[in-house]
Amino acid sequence: MKKLSRREFIKAASAASGAAILAACAPQATPVPAQPTTQPPTAPPPTQKPAEAPTQAPQPTAAPTAKKLAGTVVVMHQRNELSEDEQKKFEADNPGIKIDFVQNDTTRRTAMFAAGTPPDFFRTGGGDVPIMLLRKQILDLTSYIQASPLIKVADLAPANYQYFAEDAFHTGSGKIYGMAKD
Numbered sequence: 001m002k003k004l005s006r007r008e009f010i011k012a013a014s015a016a017s018g019a020a021i022l023a024a025c026a027p028q029a030t031p032v033p034a035q036p037t038t039q040p041p042t043a044p045p046p047t048q049k050p051a052e053a054p055t056q057a058p059q060p061t062a063a064p065t066a067k068k069l070a071g072t073v074v075v076m077h078q079r080n081e082l083s084e085d086e087q088k089k090f091e092a093d094n095p096g097i098k099i100d101f102v103q104n105d106t107t108r109r110t111a112m113f114a115a116g117t118p119p120d121f122f123r124t125g126g127g128d129v130p131i132m133l134l135r136k137q138i139l140d141l142t143s144y145i146q147a148s149p150l151i152k153v154a155d156l157a158p159a160n161y162q163y164f165a166e167d168a169f170h171t172g173s174g175k176i177y178g179m180a181k182d
Contacts, residue, residue, distance in 0.1 A: 068095075068096055069094070069096055069097055070096035070097065071096070071097060071098075072097075072098045072099070072100050073097060073098070073099050073100065073120045073121065074100045074102060074117075074118075074119040074120045074121075075099050075100070075101055075102065075119060075120065075121045075122075076102040076103070076104050076105070076108075076109055076112075076119035076121070076122040076123065077101070077102075077103075077104055077121070077122070077123045078103070078104045078123060079101070079103065081123070081181065082101070087099050087101060102119060104122070104123045109122055113135075113137055118137065123181075124178070125162070126159070126160075126161075126162020126163045126171075126178070126180070127162065129162065129163055129165055129168075129171060129177050129178065130165065130168040130169070130171060131168070132177075133165060133167065133168040133177070134168045138177045138178070139177070140175045140176070140177065141175075141176050141177060141178065141179075142175045142176045145176050145179070151179075153176070156179060156180075157180065159180045160176075160179050160180050161173070162180075163176060163177050163178035163179055163180070164176055164177070165177060
């Protein structure tokens, strides 16, 4: 039995771990599904009668009534930028919606994302948009902002372009993922 030197052991361990890493990075083979066999039809398909024109115009339906929203919104922000009075006014104007205020803290926000319970709204800078897009931590807000009667995209200050992105590698235009508070 040959005794391994320290150097030989490190070489063997390196080769083994390198092989394991390469094997883990290799594409997985996907099984090819079996091709379905087609059987000739035993009977001709049934013939359908042509649709008849309606005799009366359809009656318009009533527009659905807006549902009352209810729930809790977790907001991670700074108390000096969202005062308790503003929070109470929002909750009074929107009965059924409660704000759970969490003081802004990057470490806590990261932990909340890792736990699967991220805040609904949080304070961040536009420079964080690319990495948050890669991590799939932010949502496209474009349709909400375009539908808003209060916010006009053309009126937003140039600082807001930091929150616009085509993807994580092309920012400054495209979908909207946030906006500057001021």
